[in-house]
Amino acid sequence: MASTAGSLQSSSSFSADTMQFLISPRNIKRFDHRDEKCGDPAASREQNNLGLVDYDSLPEFLKHNEFIVNYYRSEWPLRETLLSLFSIHNETLNVWTHLIGFFIFLVLAGYAASIFPVGGAATGINDNPMMEQIRSGNSSIISIPFHDMFFVPTYQTPIPNTPLTSRLSRWPFYIYLAGAMFCLLMSSACHLLSCHSARTSYVMLRLDFAGISGLIVSSFYPLVYYTFACHPFFRNVYLCSITVFGLATIVISLVPVFDSPQFRPVRAVLFACMAASGIVPIAHKMLAFGHRPEAVLTTGYEAVMAMFYGLGVVVYALRVPERWLPGKFDLAGHSHQLFHVLVVAGAYTHYLASVVYLGWREAEGC
Incomplete structure (x- = not known):
């Protein structure tokens, strides 16, 4: 060596x-x-x-x-x-891939807040082409122009100010955005600061694991809350289950041995299993609302998200491509950088699904 x-x-x-x-x-x-x-x-x-x-x-x-x-x-x-942060070392791209992702989601959150203000009604009058295709029954992801995916749809029909509508609030959507930003920021901080000392590394790794759990848990909230808004029993069961699962994962990650290199596959499998538990509410959604174009489109987005996350987990666990050519990917192209890019792509894909979920309930209620 x-x-x-x-x-x-x-x-x-x-x-x-x-x-x-x-x-x-x-x-x-x-x-x-x-x-x-x-x-x-x-x-x-x-x-x-x-x-x-x-x-x-x-x-x-x-x-x-x-x-x-x-x-x-x-x-x-x-x-x-x-x-x-401003120098070149083997963590530079690990820091910046997720730091840039954090700022992307910060911009998305700001734009979404201008269209869907917290506690207010959607009052915009311009339709987004993506929502036009959804309303017309065209749920093909491929047919949606790429640039249209960056915008949040607005609606021509004002939302009635009823008790039911007020209960169908927007907090699940913003919880997801907050969870994504927290995960990306903690990951960047972990890669930047862990070299300082053993104690700093221990603390930052705990926060990094908590951020990953937070991203996975918060991803479920728009899916479950808006899909089953009119079925509170299933909504509450799914929300409570994934929250408890996430908290248990965070507690397990506090065990010091968990961050040792030999537990890398265990970490990957644990987070993958937590994410895979989303198959249950998604399957339930398709059984109950499979005739709705919103359900079909969001399931397509979630399949793409799963592909990004799954590929990221495989790359992370196998440590490729650096395993094949040790020393050749020290600065750029190693597995953790690829994992970070795939996480941002998956999180953004789920943002698109969350926009559709929120638009669905904003427009129709129960």
Whole structure:
């Protein structure tokens, strides 16, 4: 592995001129604690902490993927850890893929709030082409222009101010947006800050797992609440079940051994099983409302979402492609970056489904 690191370093295309704007030092180091005997131990540790190191030089709490060979930050001071948001290392794209996703959902939430204000009625008069196709019975996802997917539909018919309508509130839709943003933000923070210390890594991993659970649980809320708005028994059973499942997953993830590398497949399977439990309310939805174009369209979106999430879980668990070519995907293209992109794609697909659910009930009530 040392020879692999050496060959990567010698073949690096980053020159001093092109890298001078980066905060991270350009050289990759192997930290040998024996160096401390030649000088001040504290000064020696500080100097080594500011370099990028290889996998073999990492403390145990940072050894998560042996196929990522170089460009690690190890026990950096907090200030330099925060500033490394703007530097190049093997976590840079892990941080930014979900940070950009967070801002995408922040914009979507702001736009949705302008159309579906919390506690108010939808009063817009412009129809979205997506909803026109839904009303006409065309539930084909493929036939919807891509650019139309970025907009929230509005309605010509004002929503009557009745007690029933007030109970069909919008909180499930915004809970989902909040859950998605929390997950993406915690993931970015975890990848940015975990190199600071073992304690920081432990806390951030717990928050990361909580964010994933929050995203999965909140994804169920629009599906269940709006589909079964007029069937409170099934609505409450499904909402309570997935909430308890999510809380149990968070509690299990608090066990320290859970974040060890050998439990990577267990983590993937646990979250996959929680997400797969959505098959039950989706199947129920199709049995009860399969004649409705909204039910067909949302199920199509959910199938695409499941494809994105499922592929992400497989990539995450198998650690491909870096498993095939260790050291070649250290900076870009490794499994966790691909996993992040697939998560954002899946979350956005479910946002589209949530828009249809909300529009359905806003327009018709029960």
